[in-house]
Amino acid sequence: MDRRTFLKIGGGLVLGAAIAPLPQLVSLLRAEDTASGKTKLGMVIDLNKCKPGCTICVDACRKENNVPPDNYWLRVANIKPKFPNAQNRPIPLLCNHCEDPFCVKVCLVKASFKRKDGIVLIDEHRCIGCRYCMIVCPYKSRSFVFKKTNKWTNPDVPKRMHGVVEKCNFCVHRIDKGLMPACVDACPEKAMVFGNLNNSQSEIAKLIASGKTKTIRPDLSSKPKVYYLGL
Amino acid sequence: MKIYFTKIEGKTIRFYLLVAVLTVLASGGLYSSYLMYTKGHYLTGMNNQVPWGMPIVLTIYLIGLSAGSLVLSSLSSVFGQTEYKSFARVAAYLAALLLVGALLSLSLDLGRPERITMAFFYLNPTSIFSWNGFLYSAYIVICIVYLWAMFTERAKWVKAIGTLAVVWAICVHSGTGAIFGFVSGRELYHSPLTPPSFVAAALSSGTALIIILLLLTFKCTKRYLDPQLIIGLSRLLVAFILVVFYLIVIENLTRLYAPATYEAAHFLLFSGNEYCLVFWIGLILIGSIIPAIILFNPKTKDSIGWIVFSSVLVVIGVLCERFIIVIPGQVFPVELFPGYEVSSPFMDGAIGSYLISPLEVIQAVGILAIVGLLYVLGLKLFALLPTEAKK
Numbered sequence: 001m002d003r004r005t006f007l008k009i010g011g012g013l014v015l016g017a018a019i020a021p022l023p024q025l026v027s028l029l030r031a032e033d034t035a036s037g038k039t040k041l042g043m044v045i046d047l048n049k050c051k052p053g054c055t056i057c058v059d060a061c062r063k064e065n066n067v068p069p070d071n072y073w074l075r076v077a078n079i080k081p082k083f084p085n086a087q088n089r090p091i092p093l094l095c096n097h098c099e100d101p102f103c104v105k106v107c108l109v110k111a112s113f114k115r116k117d118g119i120v121l122i123d124e125h126r127c128i129g130c131r132y133c134m135i136v137c138p139y140k141s142r143s144f145v146f147k148k149t150n151k152w153t154n155p156d157v158p159k160r161m162h163g164v165v166e167k168c169n170f171c172v173h174r175i176d177k178g179l180m181p182a183c184v185d186a187c188p189e190k191a192m193v194f195g196n197l198n199n200s201q202s203e204i205a206k207l208i209a210s211g212k213t214k215t216i217r218p219d220l221s222s223k224p225k226v227y228y229l230g231l
Numbered sequence: 232m233k234i235y236f237t238k239i240e241g242k243t244i245r246f247y248l249l250v251a252v253l254t255v256l257a258s259g260g261l262y263s264s265y266l267m268y269t270k271g272h273y274l275t276g277m278n279n280q281v282p283w284g285m286p287i288v289l290t291i292y293l294i295g296l297s298a299g300s301l302v303l304s305s306l307s308s309v310f311g312q313t314e315y316k317s318f319a320r321v322a323a324y325l326a327a328l329l330l331v332g333a334l335l336s337l338s339l340d341l342g343r344p345e346r347i348t349m350a351f352f353y354l355n356p357t358s359i360f361s362w363n364g365f366l367y368s369a370y371i372v373i374c375i376v377y378l379w380a381m382f383t384e385r386a387k388w389v390k391a392i393g394t395l396a397v398v399w400a401i402c403v404h405s406g407t408g409a410i411f412g413f414v415s416g417r418e419l420y421h422s423p424l425t426p427p428s429f430v431a432a433a434l435s436s437g438t439a440l441i442i443i444l445l446l447l448t449f450k451c452t453k454r455y456l457d458p459q460l461i462i463g464l465s466r467l468l469v470a471f472i473l474v475v476f477y478l479i480v481i482e483n484l485t486r487l488y489a490p491a492t493y494e495a496a497h498f499l500l501f502s503g504n505e506y507c508l509v510f511w512i513g514l515i516l517i518g519s520i521i522p523a524i525i526l527f528n529p530k531t532k533d534s535i536g537w538i539v540f541s542s543v544l545v546v547i548g549v550l551c552e553r554f555i556i557v558i559p560g561q562v563f564p565v566e567l568f569p570g571y572e573v574s575s576p577f578m579d580g581a582i583g584s585y586l587i588s589p590l591e592v593i594q595a596v597g598i599l600a601i602v603g604l605l606y607v608l609g610l611k612l613f614a615l616l617p618t619e620a621k622k
Contacts, residue, residue, distance in 0.1 A: 105355075126346070127342070129343045
C-alpha cells in the first residue's frame, strides 16, 4: 500500500468517525424531559361549573400577580360550535405547563425552563425579550410587557420590568408555601382542581383517569397538563 | 490579466454630503431604538398577537441579502467563474456589513438588548434561533478571514475559505428559514420548504442588490464596469427568480390542498386583505413576473437600464416576501378549537392586526443607513474596488 492510498483510507475513516455521531444530534431536536420528578403538577377545569360572564378567576390572577392591564395570564374565552343556533360557552385558558413545552425548547437563553415538579417558569432576569416563545406557543399563553409599569398591587410577587415575556406560573410563590393558585382559590364554584398528576390518590388524578377529560390540541403533542371536563 | 484593487479618494463634496446624510439617518434610527428601549415596545405596532414586526422582517431580509452577496463573491474562487473576480472583495465586504446590519436590527428589537450577551453564554441546543446566534457570529468571522485572504492574495486560502463561506451562508440562511419553518403550531409558518425558499430568495435578492450597487458604485467612482459582467449576473438573477417562484407556488398549493391549512392559506391569498395585496402585487407581480419577463425578453434582457429596473423590482419583491413570511402567520389566529368559533378579550380566534409604526420605519432606515455608511467608508479605507472591471 502506498502513502497516498493510506492517507485516502485514513481520511475516509476519520470522516466516517466524524459523521457517525450525527444521528444522535438529531435527538437534540427534541427537548429532553429533564424535569421528571415524583411530582407532576397540573390542573383540571370543570367547564360544567363555569358560569357565563364570570371573570372571578381572571381578576384574582391579575391582582395576585400584578399582571399589566393589556396582558392576560389567565383569560376566559367563549367557544361556540360552528353549527346553526349554537350557544357560547365560557372556557378559562391559561398556560398549559406542557410536558414537552415548545417554549422551553426554543428559548435562546434558556430563560424558559421546566421545574422538576413540571411547572414551566420564566427566569425574568435572563429573558432577553426576543419573543420567539410567544411565536411558538400554540396556546397563546404568553404576554409581552410592552410598557413600564409602576403600579404593583401585590408586593409578594416579583416586579417584572418592561421588555420581558411573562405567563401563568401556577402561582409558584403560593404553591411553594402549600397554598393553591389564586384562580383555584377564588373560584366560587370550585371549578378548578390543582394537584399532582403522579399521586393516584389525588382528586385530579382520579378525574383524569376517568377518561372524561380532554386537553386542547393534543395533536400537537406538546402534552399539556391542563385538562378540561365537559369540553 | 491582473486586476488592481485600489481605495477610492473619497474627498469630493458629494462623498462628504453622502456620509453626512447617512450619519443623520443613522442617528435618527438609533434614537428611535433608544426610545423603544427606555419606554417600551408599546411605541411600536407590535402587540400580543403580532409580537414580531418590521425589525424581524428587516433582520431576515438583510440576512438574505448577505448570504446572497457572499455566494456571489465566491463565484470566481469557488465556482470557477473567474470573470467575476473583480467584485469578489466588494461582495464579501458587503456580506459582512449586511449581516452586521441584520444583527443590529435583531438586537435593537429585543425587549432587553443589554442582555444580548446571554445569547452567547447559554446556547440552547434544541433552539434553532439559538443555533443561528452561533452561525451568525461565526459567519462574520468567516467573512473577515475571507477578506483577509483576498487582500493578501492567498489564492489557495481564498478558495478554501470561499467554499466554507458558501456552505456557511447556506446554513445561515436555511437556519433563518427554519426559525419559521419549524414552528408546528402555526399553519402559515410550518413548512419544510421554508429553509430552501429562504436560500433561493437570498440568492435572488443578493444578486439584484449587487447589480444595483455595483453599477452605482462604479458610476460614482468613475471606474469602468464591463456591461457583460452585469448581463452575466442578470442571467443568474432570472434563474433565482424562477426558483423562488416555483417554491412559493408549491408551498401555497400544498397549504391550499390540505383542509387543515386551507383556511390559513385562503386568508393569505384570496381574502382580499392587505396581505393578499402584498402577496399578489408585491411578491408575484413586482417581484417575480415582471422581472422575469424583462430578463427573458430579447429586446430588454441585454439592456443595462432594464436590468437595473428589474433588479429594483426584485429587491422590493423579496422584501414583500419576507413580510409575507413573518406577519400573516401571526395575524391569522392559532387554531385552538377546530370546528368552534372562539372569542376572548385576548383576541383568541380573532384576526390580529399590525400597523407599521413610524418609529419602526425610522429605525429600519437608520440601520440601512449604518450599513450604507460602513460601505461607503469601507471603500475609502480598504482597497475593495478594482480600477476597472473587465470580462
